[in-house]
Amino acid sequence: MGFIKWVFFIFALCASGSTPILSDSSFNSNGLSRIPSKLLNFAKKPELFDWMVGIRRKIHENPELGYEEFETSKLIRAELDKMGISYRYPVAITGVIGFVGTGKPPFVALRADMDALAMQEMVEWEHKSKIPGKMHACGHDAHVAMLLGAAKILKEHQKDLQGTVVLVFQPAEEEGGGAERILEAGMLENVDAIFGMHVEPSLPVGEVFTRPGPLLAGGGYFEAVISGKGGHAAIPHHSVDPILAASNVIVSLQHLVSREADPLDSQVVTVAKFQGGGAFNVIPDSVTIGGTYRAFSKESITQLKQRIEEVITGQAAVQKCNATVNFPESFPPTINSEALHEHFHKVAGEMLGIHRVKDMQPYLGSEDFAFYQEAIPGCYFFLGMKNETLGRLESEHSPYFQINEDILPFGAALHASLATSYLFEFQPEVHLQEGKYDDEF
Numbered sequence: 517m518g519f520i521k522w523v524f525f526i527f528a529l530c531a532s533g534s535t536p537i538l539s540d541s542s543f544n545s546n547g548l549s550r551i552p553s554k555l556l557n558f559a560k561k562p563e564l565f566d567w568m569v570g571i572r573r574k575i576h577e578n579p580e581l582g583y584e585e586f587e588t589s590k591l592i593r594a595e596l597d598k599m600g601i602s603y604r605y606p607v608a609i610t611g612v613i614g615f616v617g618t619g620k621p622p623f624v625a626l627r628a629d630m631d632a633l634a635m636q637e638m639v640e641w642e643h644k645s646k647i648p649g650k651m652h653a654c655g656h657d658a659h660v661a662m663l664l665g666a667a668k669i670l671k672e673h674q675k676d677l678q679g680t681v682v683l684v685f686q687p688a689e690e691e692g693g694g695a696e697r698i699l700e701a702g703m704l705e706n707v708d709a710i711f712g713m714h715v716e717p718s719l720p721v722g723e724v725f726t727r728p729g730p731l732l733a734g735g736g737y738f739e740a741v742i743s744g745k746g747g748h749a750a751i752p753h754h755s756v757d758p759i760l761a762a763s764n765v766i767v768s769l770q771h772l773v774s775r776e777a778d779p780l781d782s783q784v785v786t787v788a789k790f791q792g793g794g795a796f797n798v799i800p801d802s803v804t805i806g807g808t809y810r811a812f813s814k815e816s817i818t819q820l821k822q823r824i825e826e827v828i829t830g831q832a833a834v835q836k837c838n839a840t841v842n843f844p845e846s847f848p849p850t851i852n853s854e855a856l857h858e859h860f861h862k863v864a865g866e867m868l869g870i871h872r873v874k875d876m877q878p879y880l881g882s883e884d885f886a887f888y889q890e891a892i893p894g895c896y897f898f899l900g901m902k903n904e905t906l907g908r909l910e911s912e913h914s915p916y917f918q919i920n921e922d923i924l925p926f927g928a929a930l931h932a933s934l935a936t937s938y939l940f941e942f943q944p945e946v947h948l949q950e951g952k953y954d955d956e957f
């Protein structure tokens with residue numbers, strides 16, 4: 517069964533009652549412009565807020581790594597079941613894709629990542645991770661809670677949805693390419709737009725940050741084995757020293773950004789791994805180095821990758837060593853659609869006040885949300901969490917990372933408003949007029 521047919525089938529099974537968002541207004545621009553503030557008020561209701569906090573804490577206590585999010589996924593499905601929201605499972609092993617709305621186009625997707633990190637939580641609190649060596653230190657527990665919050669809001673206002681919202685609970689954002697596997701499963705083939713967000717502890721609470729065009733870098737990882745000939749450290753002329761060769765390789769790699777890249781085109785090459793030798797008096801046979809490269813365009817990424825290989829093999833050869841280079845993972849840059857950024861700006865501005873919607877500089881970190889944006893127009897943004905009166909929040913991936921749970925209603929309402937308003941404003945006349953989808957039903 518095709519995606520559209522499947523969605524229609526599910527919706528045929530699910531009748532629903534709901535409270536219209538626009539019950540006191542017509543479908544005009546005035547009514548639309550009030551959606552974000554109405555939904556934020558809805559999200560702030562104590563029962564919804566407490567419910568999201570409970571979900572977030574439960575997930576936080578039981579962090580699961582990429583493609584192992586079985587309990588998290590089970591919890592999500594149990595909540596969707598209670599709400600009467602249809603979903604598809606399993607997608608990409610542990611992923612869950614929910615559907616709210618008419619079951620017809622347009623389709624707009626909202627994405628939350630579910631995975632935790634392999635690290636020990638150092639925060640002492642009631643809901644500390646119960647799994648040694650695993651922690652939600654990137655806020656994905658909050659992301660899931662906020663998307664479930666959005667699901668609840670959307671379901672309550674289902675009668676007002678002028679299309680279908682696709683809820684993407686994605687595995688393995690940190691490592692393993694969860695977004696790619698969701699796409700490969702064909703779940704987003706008819707989706708017209710996708711939104712994603714990340715909590716950010718360094719930015720003020722109640723403020724959102726993004727930009728049109730390139731937002732986060734793309735790039736990848738590299739690993740090289742530089743092989744020489746081991747021997748006694750006091751008799752170097754009988755050996756071929758891979759430590760010295762690797763050192764020269766690392767210095768030469770610095771030239772790629774400082775001498776070959778356009779200074780106005782931000783790029784990074786970092787060697788973050790150097791493994792070789794184990795004794796004071798032995799020259800080892802080989803050295804392994806590895807690291808990452810980042811840039812904001814596909815051309816620059818391709819160029820960097822090619823030159824990294826050339827420099828490693830060429831410079832190793834100068835020192836009479838051999839080198840093999842692997843590129844285990846690569847990812848595209850996160851590039852926001854101009855039209856969807858404009859939509860985000862309008863919706864977030866109405867909800868939070870336009871002075872709380874900030875443009876940000878591009879950032880050389882990466883996000884696998886970028887894979888969606890290669891296939892579908894998308895907009896990714898950051899939701900601030902910092903509240904000076906509550907003390908400093910540590911950055912993502914710190915063992916002391918904490919969530920300011922006050923943001924949960926903002927995230928849920930932003931998700932729900934972006935989707936609801938999108939469905940009103942981006943009615944694809946082509947879909948409906950040509951009857952393209954009617955045939956499939």
Ligand SMILES: [Zn+2]
Nearest residue numbers: 654690912913
């Ligand atoms: Zn992370």
Ligand SMILES: [Zn+2]
Nearest residue numbers: 654655656714
């Ligand atoms: Zn993250």
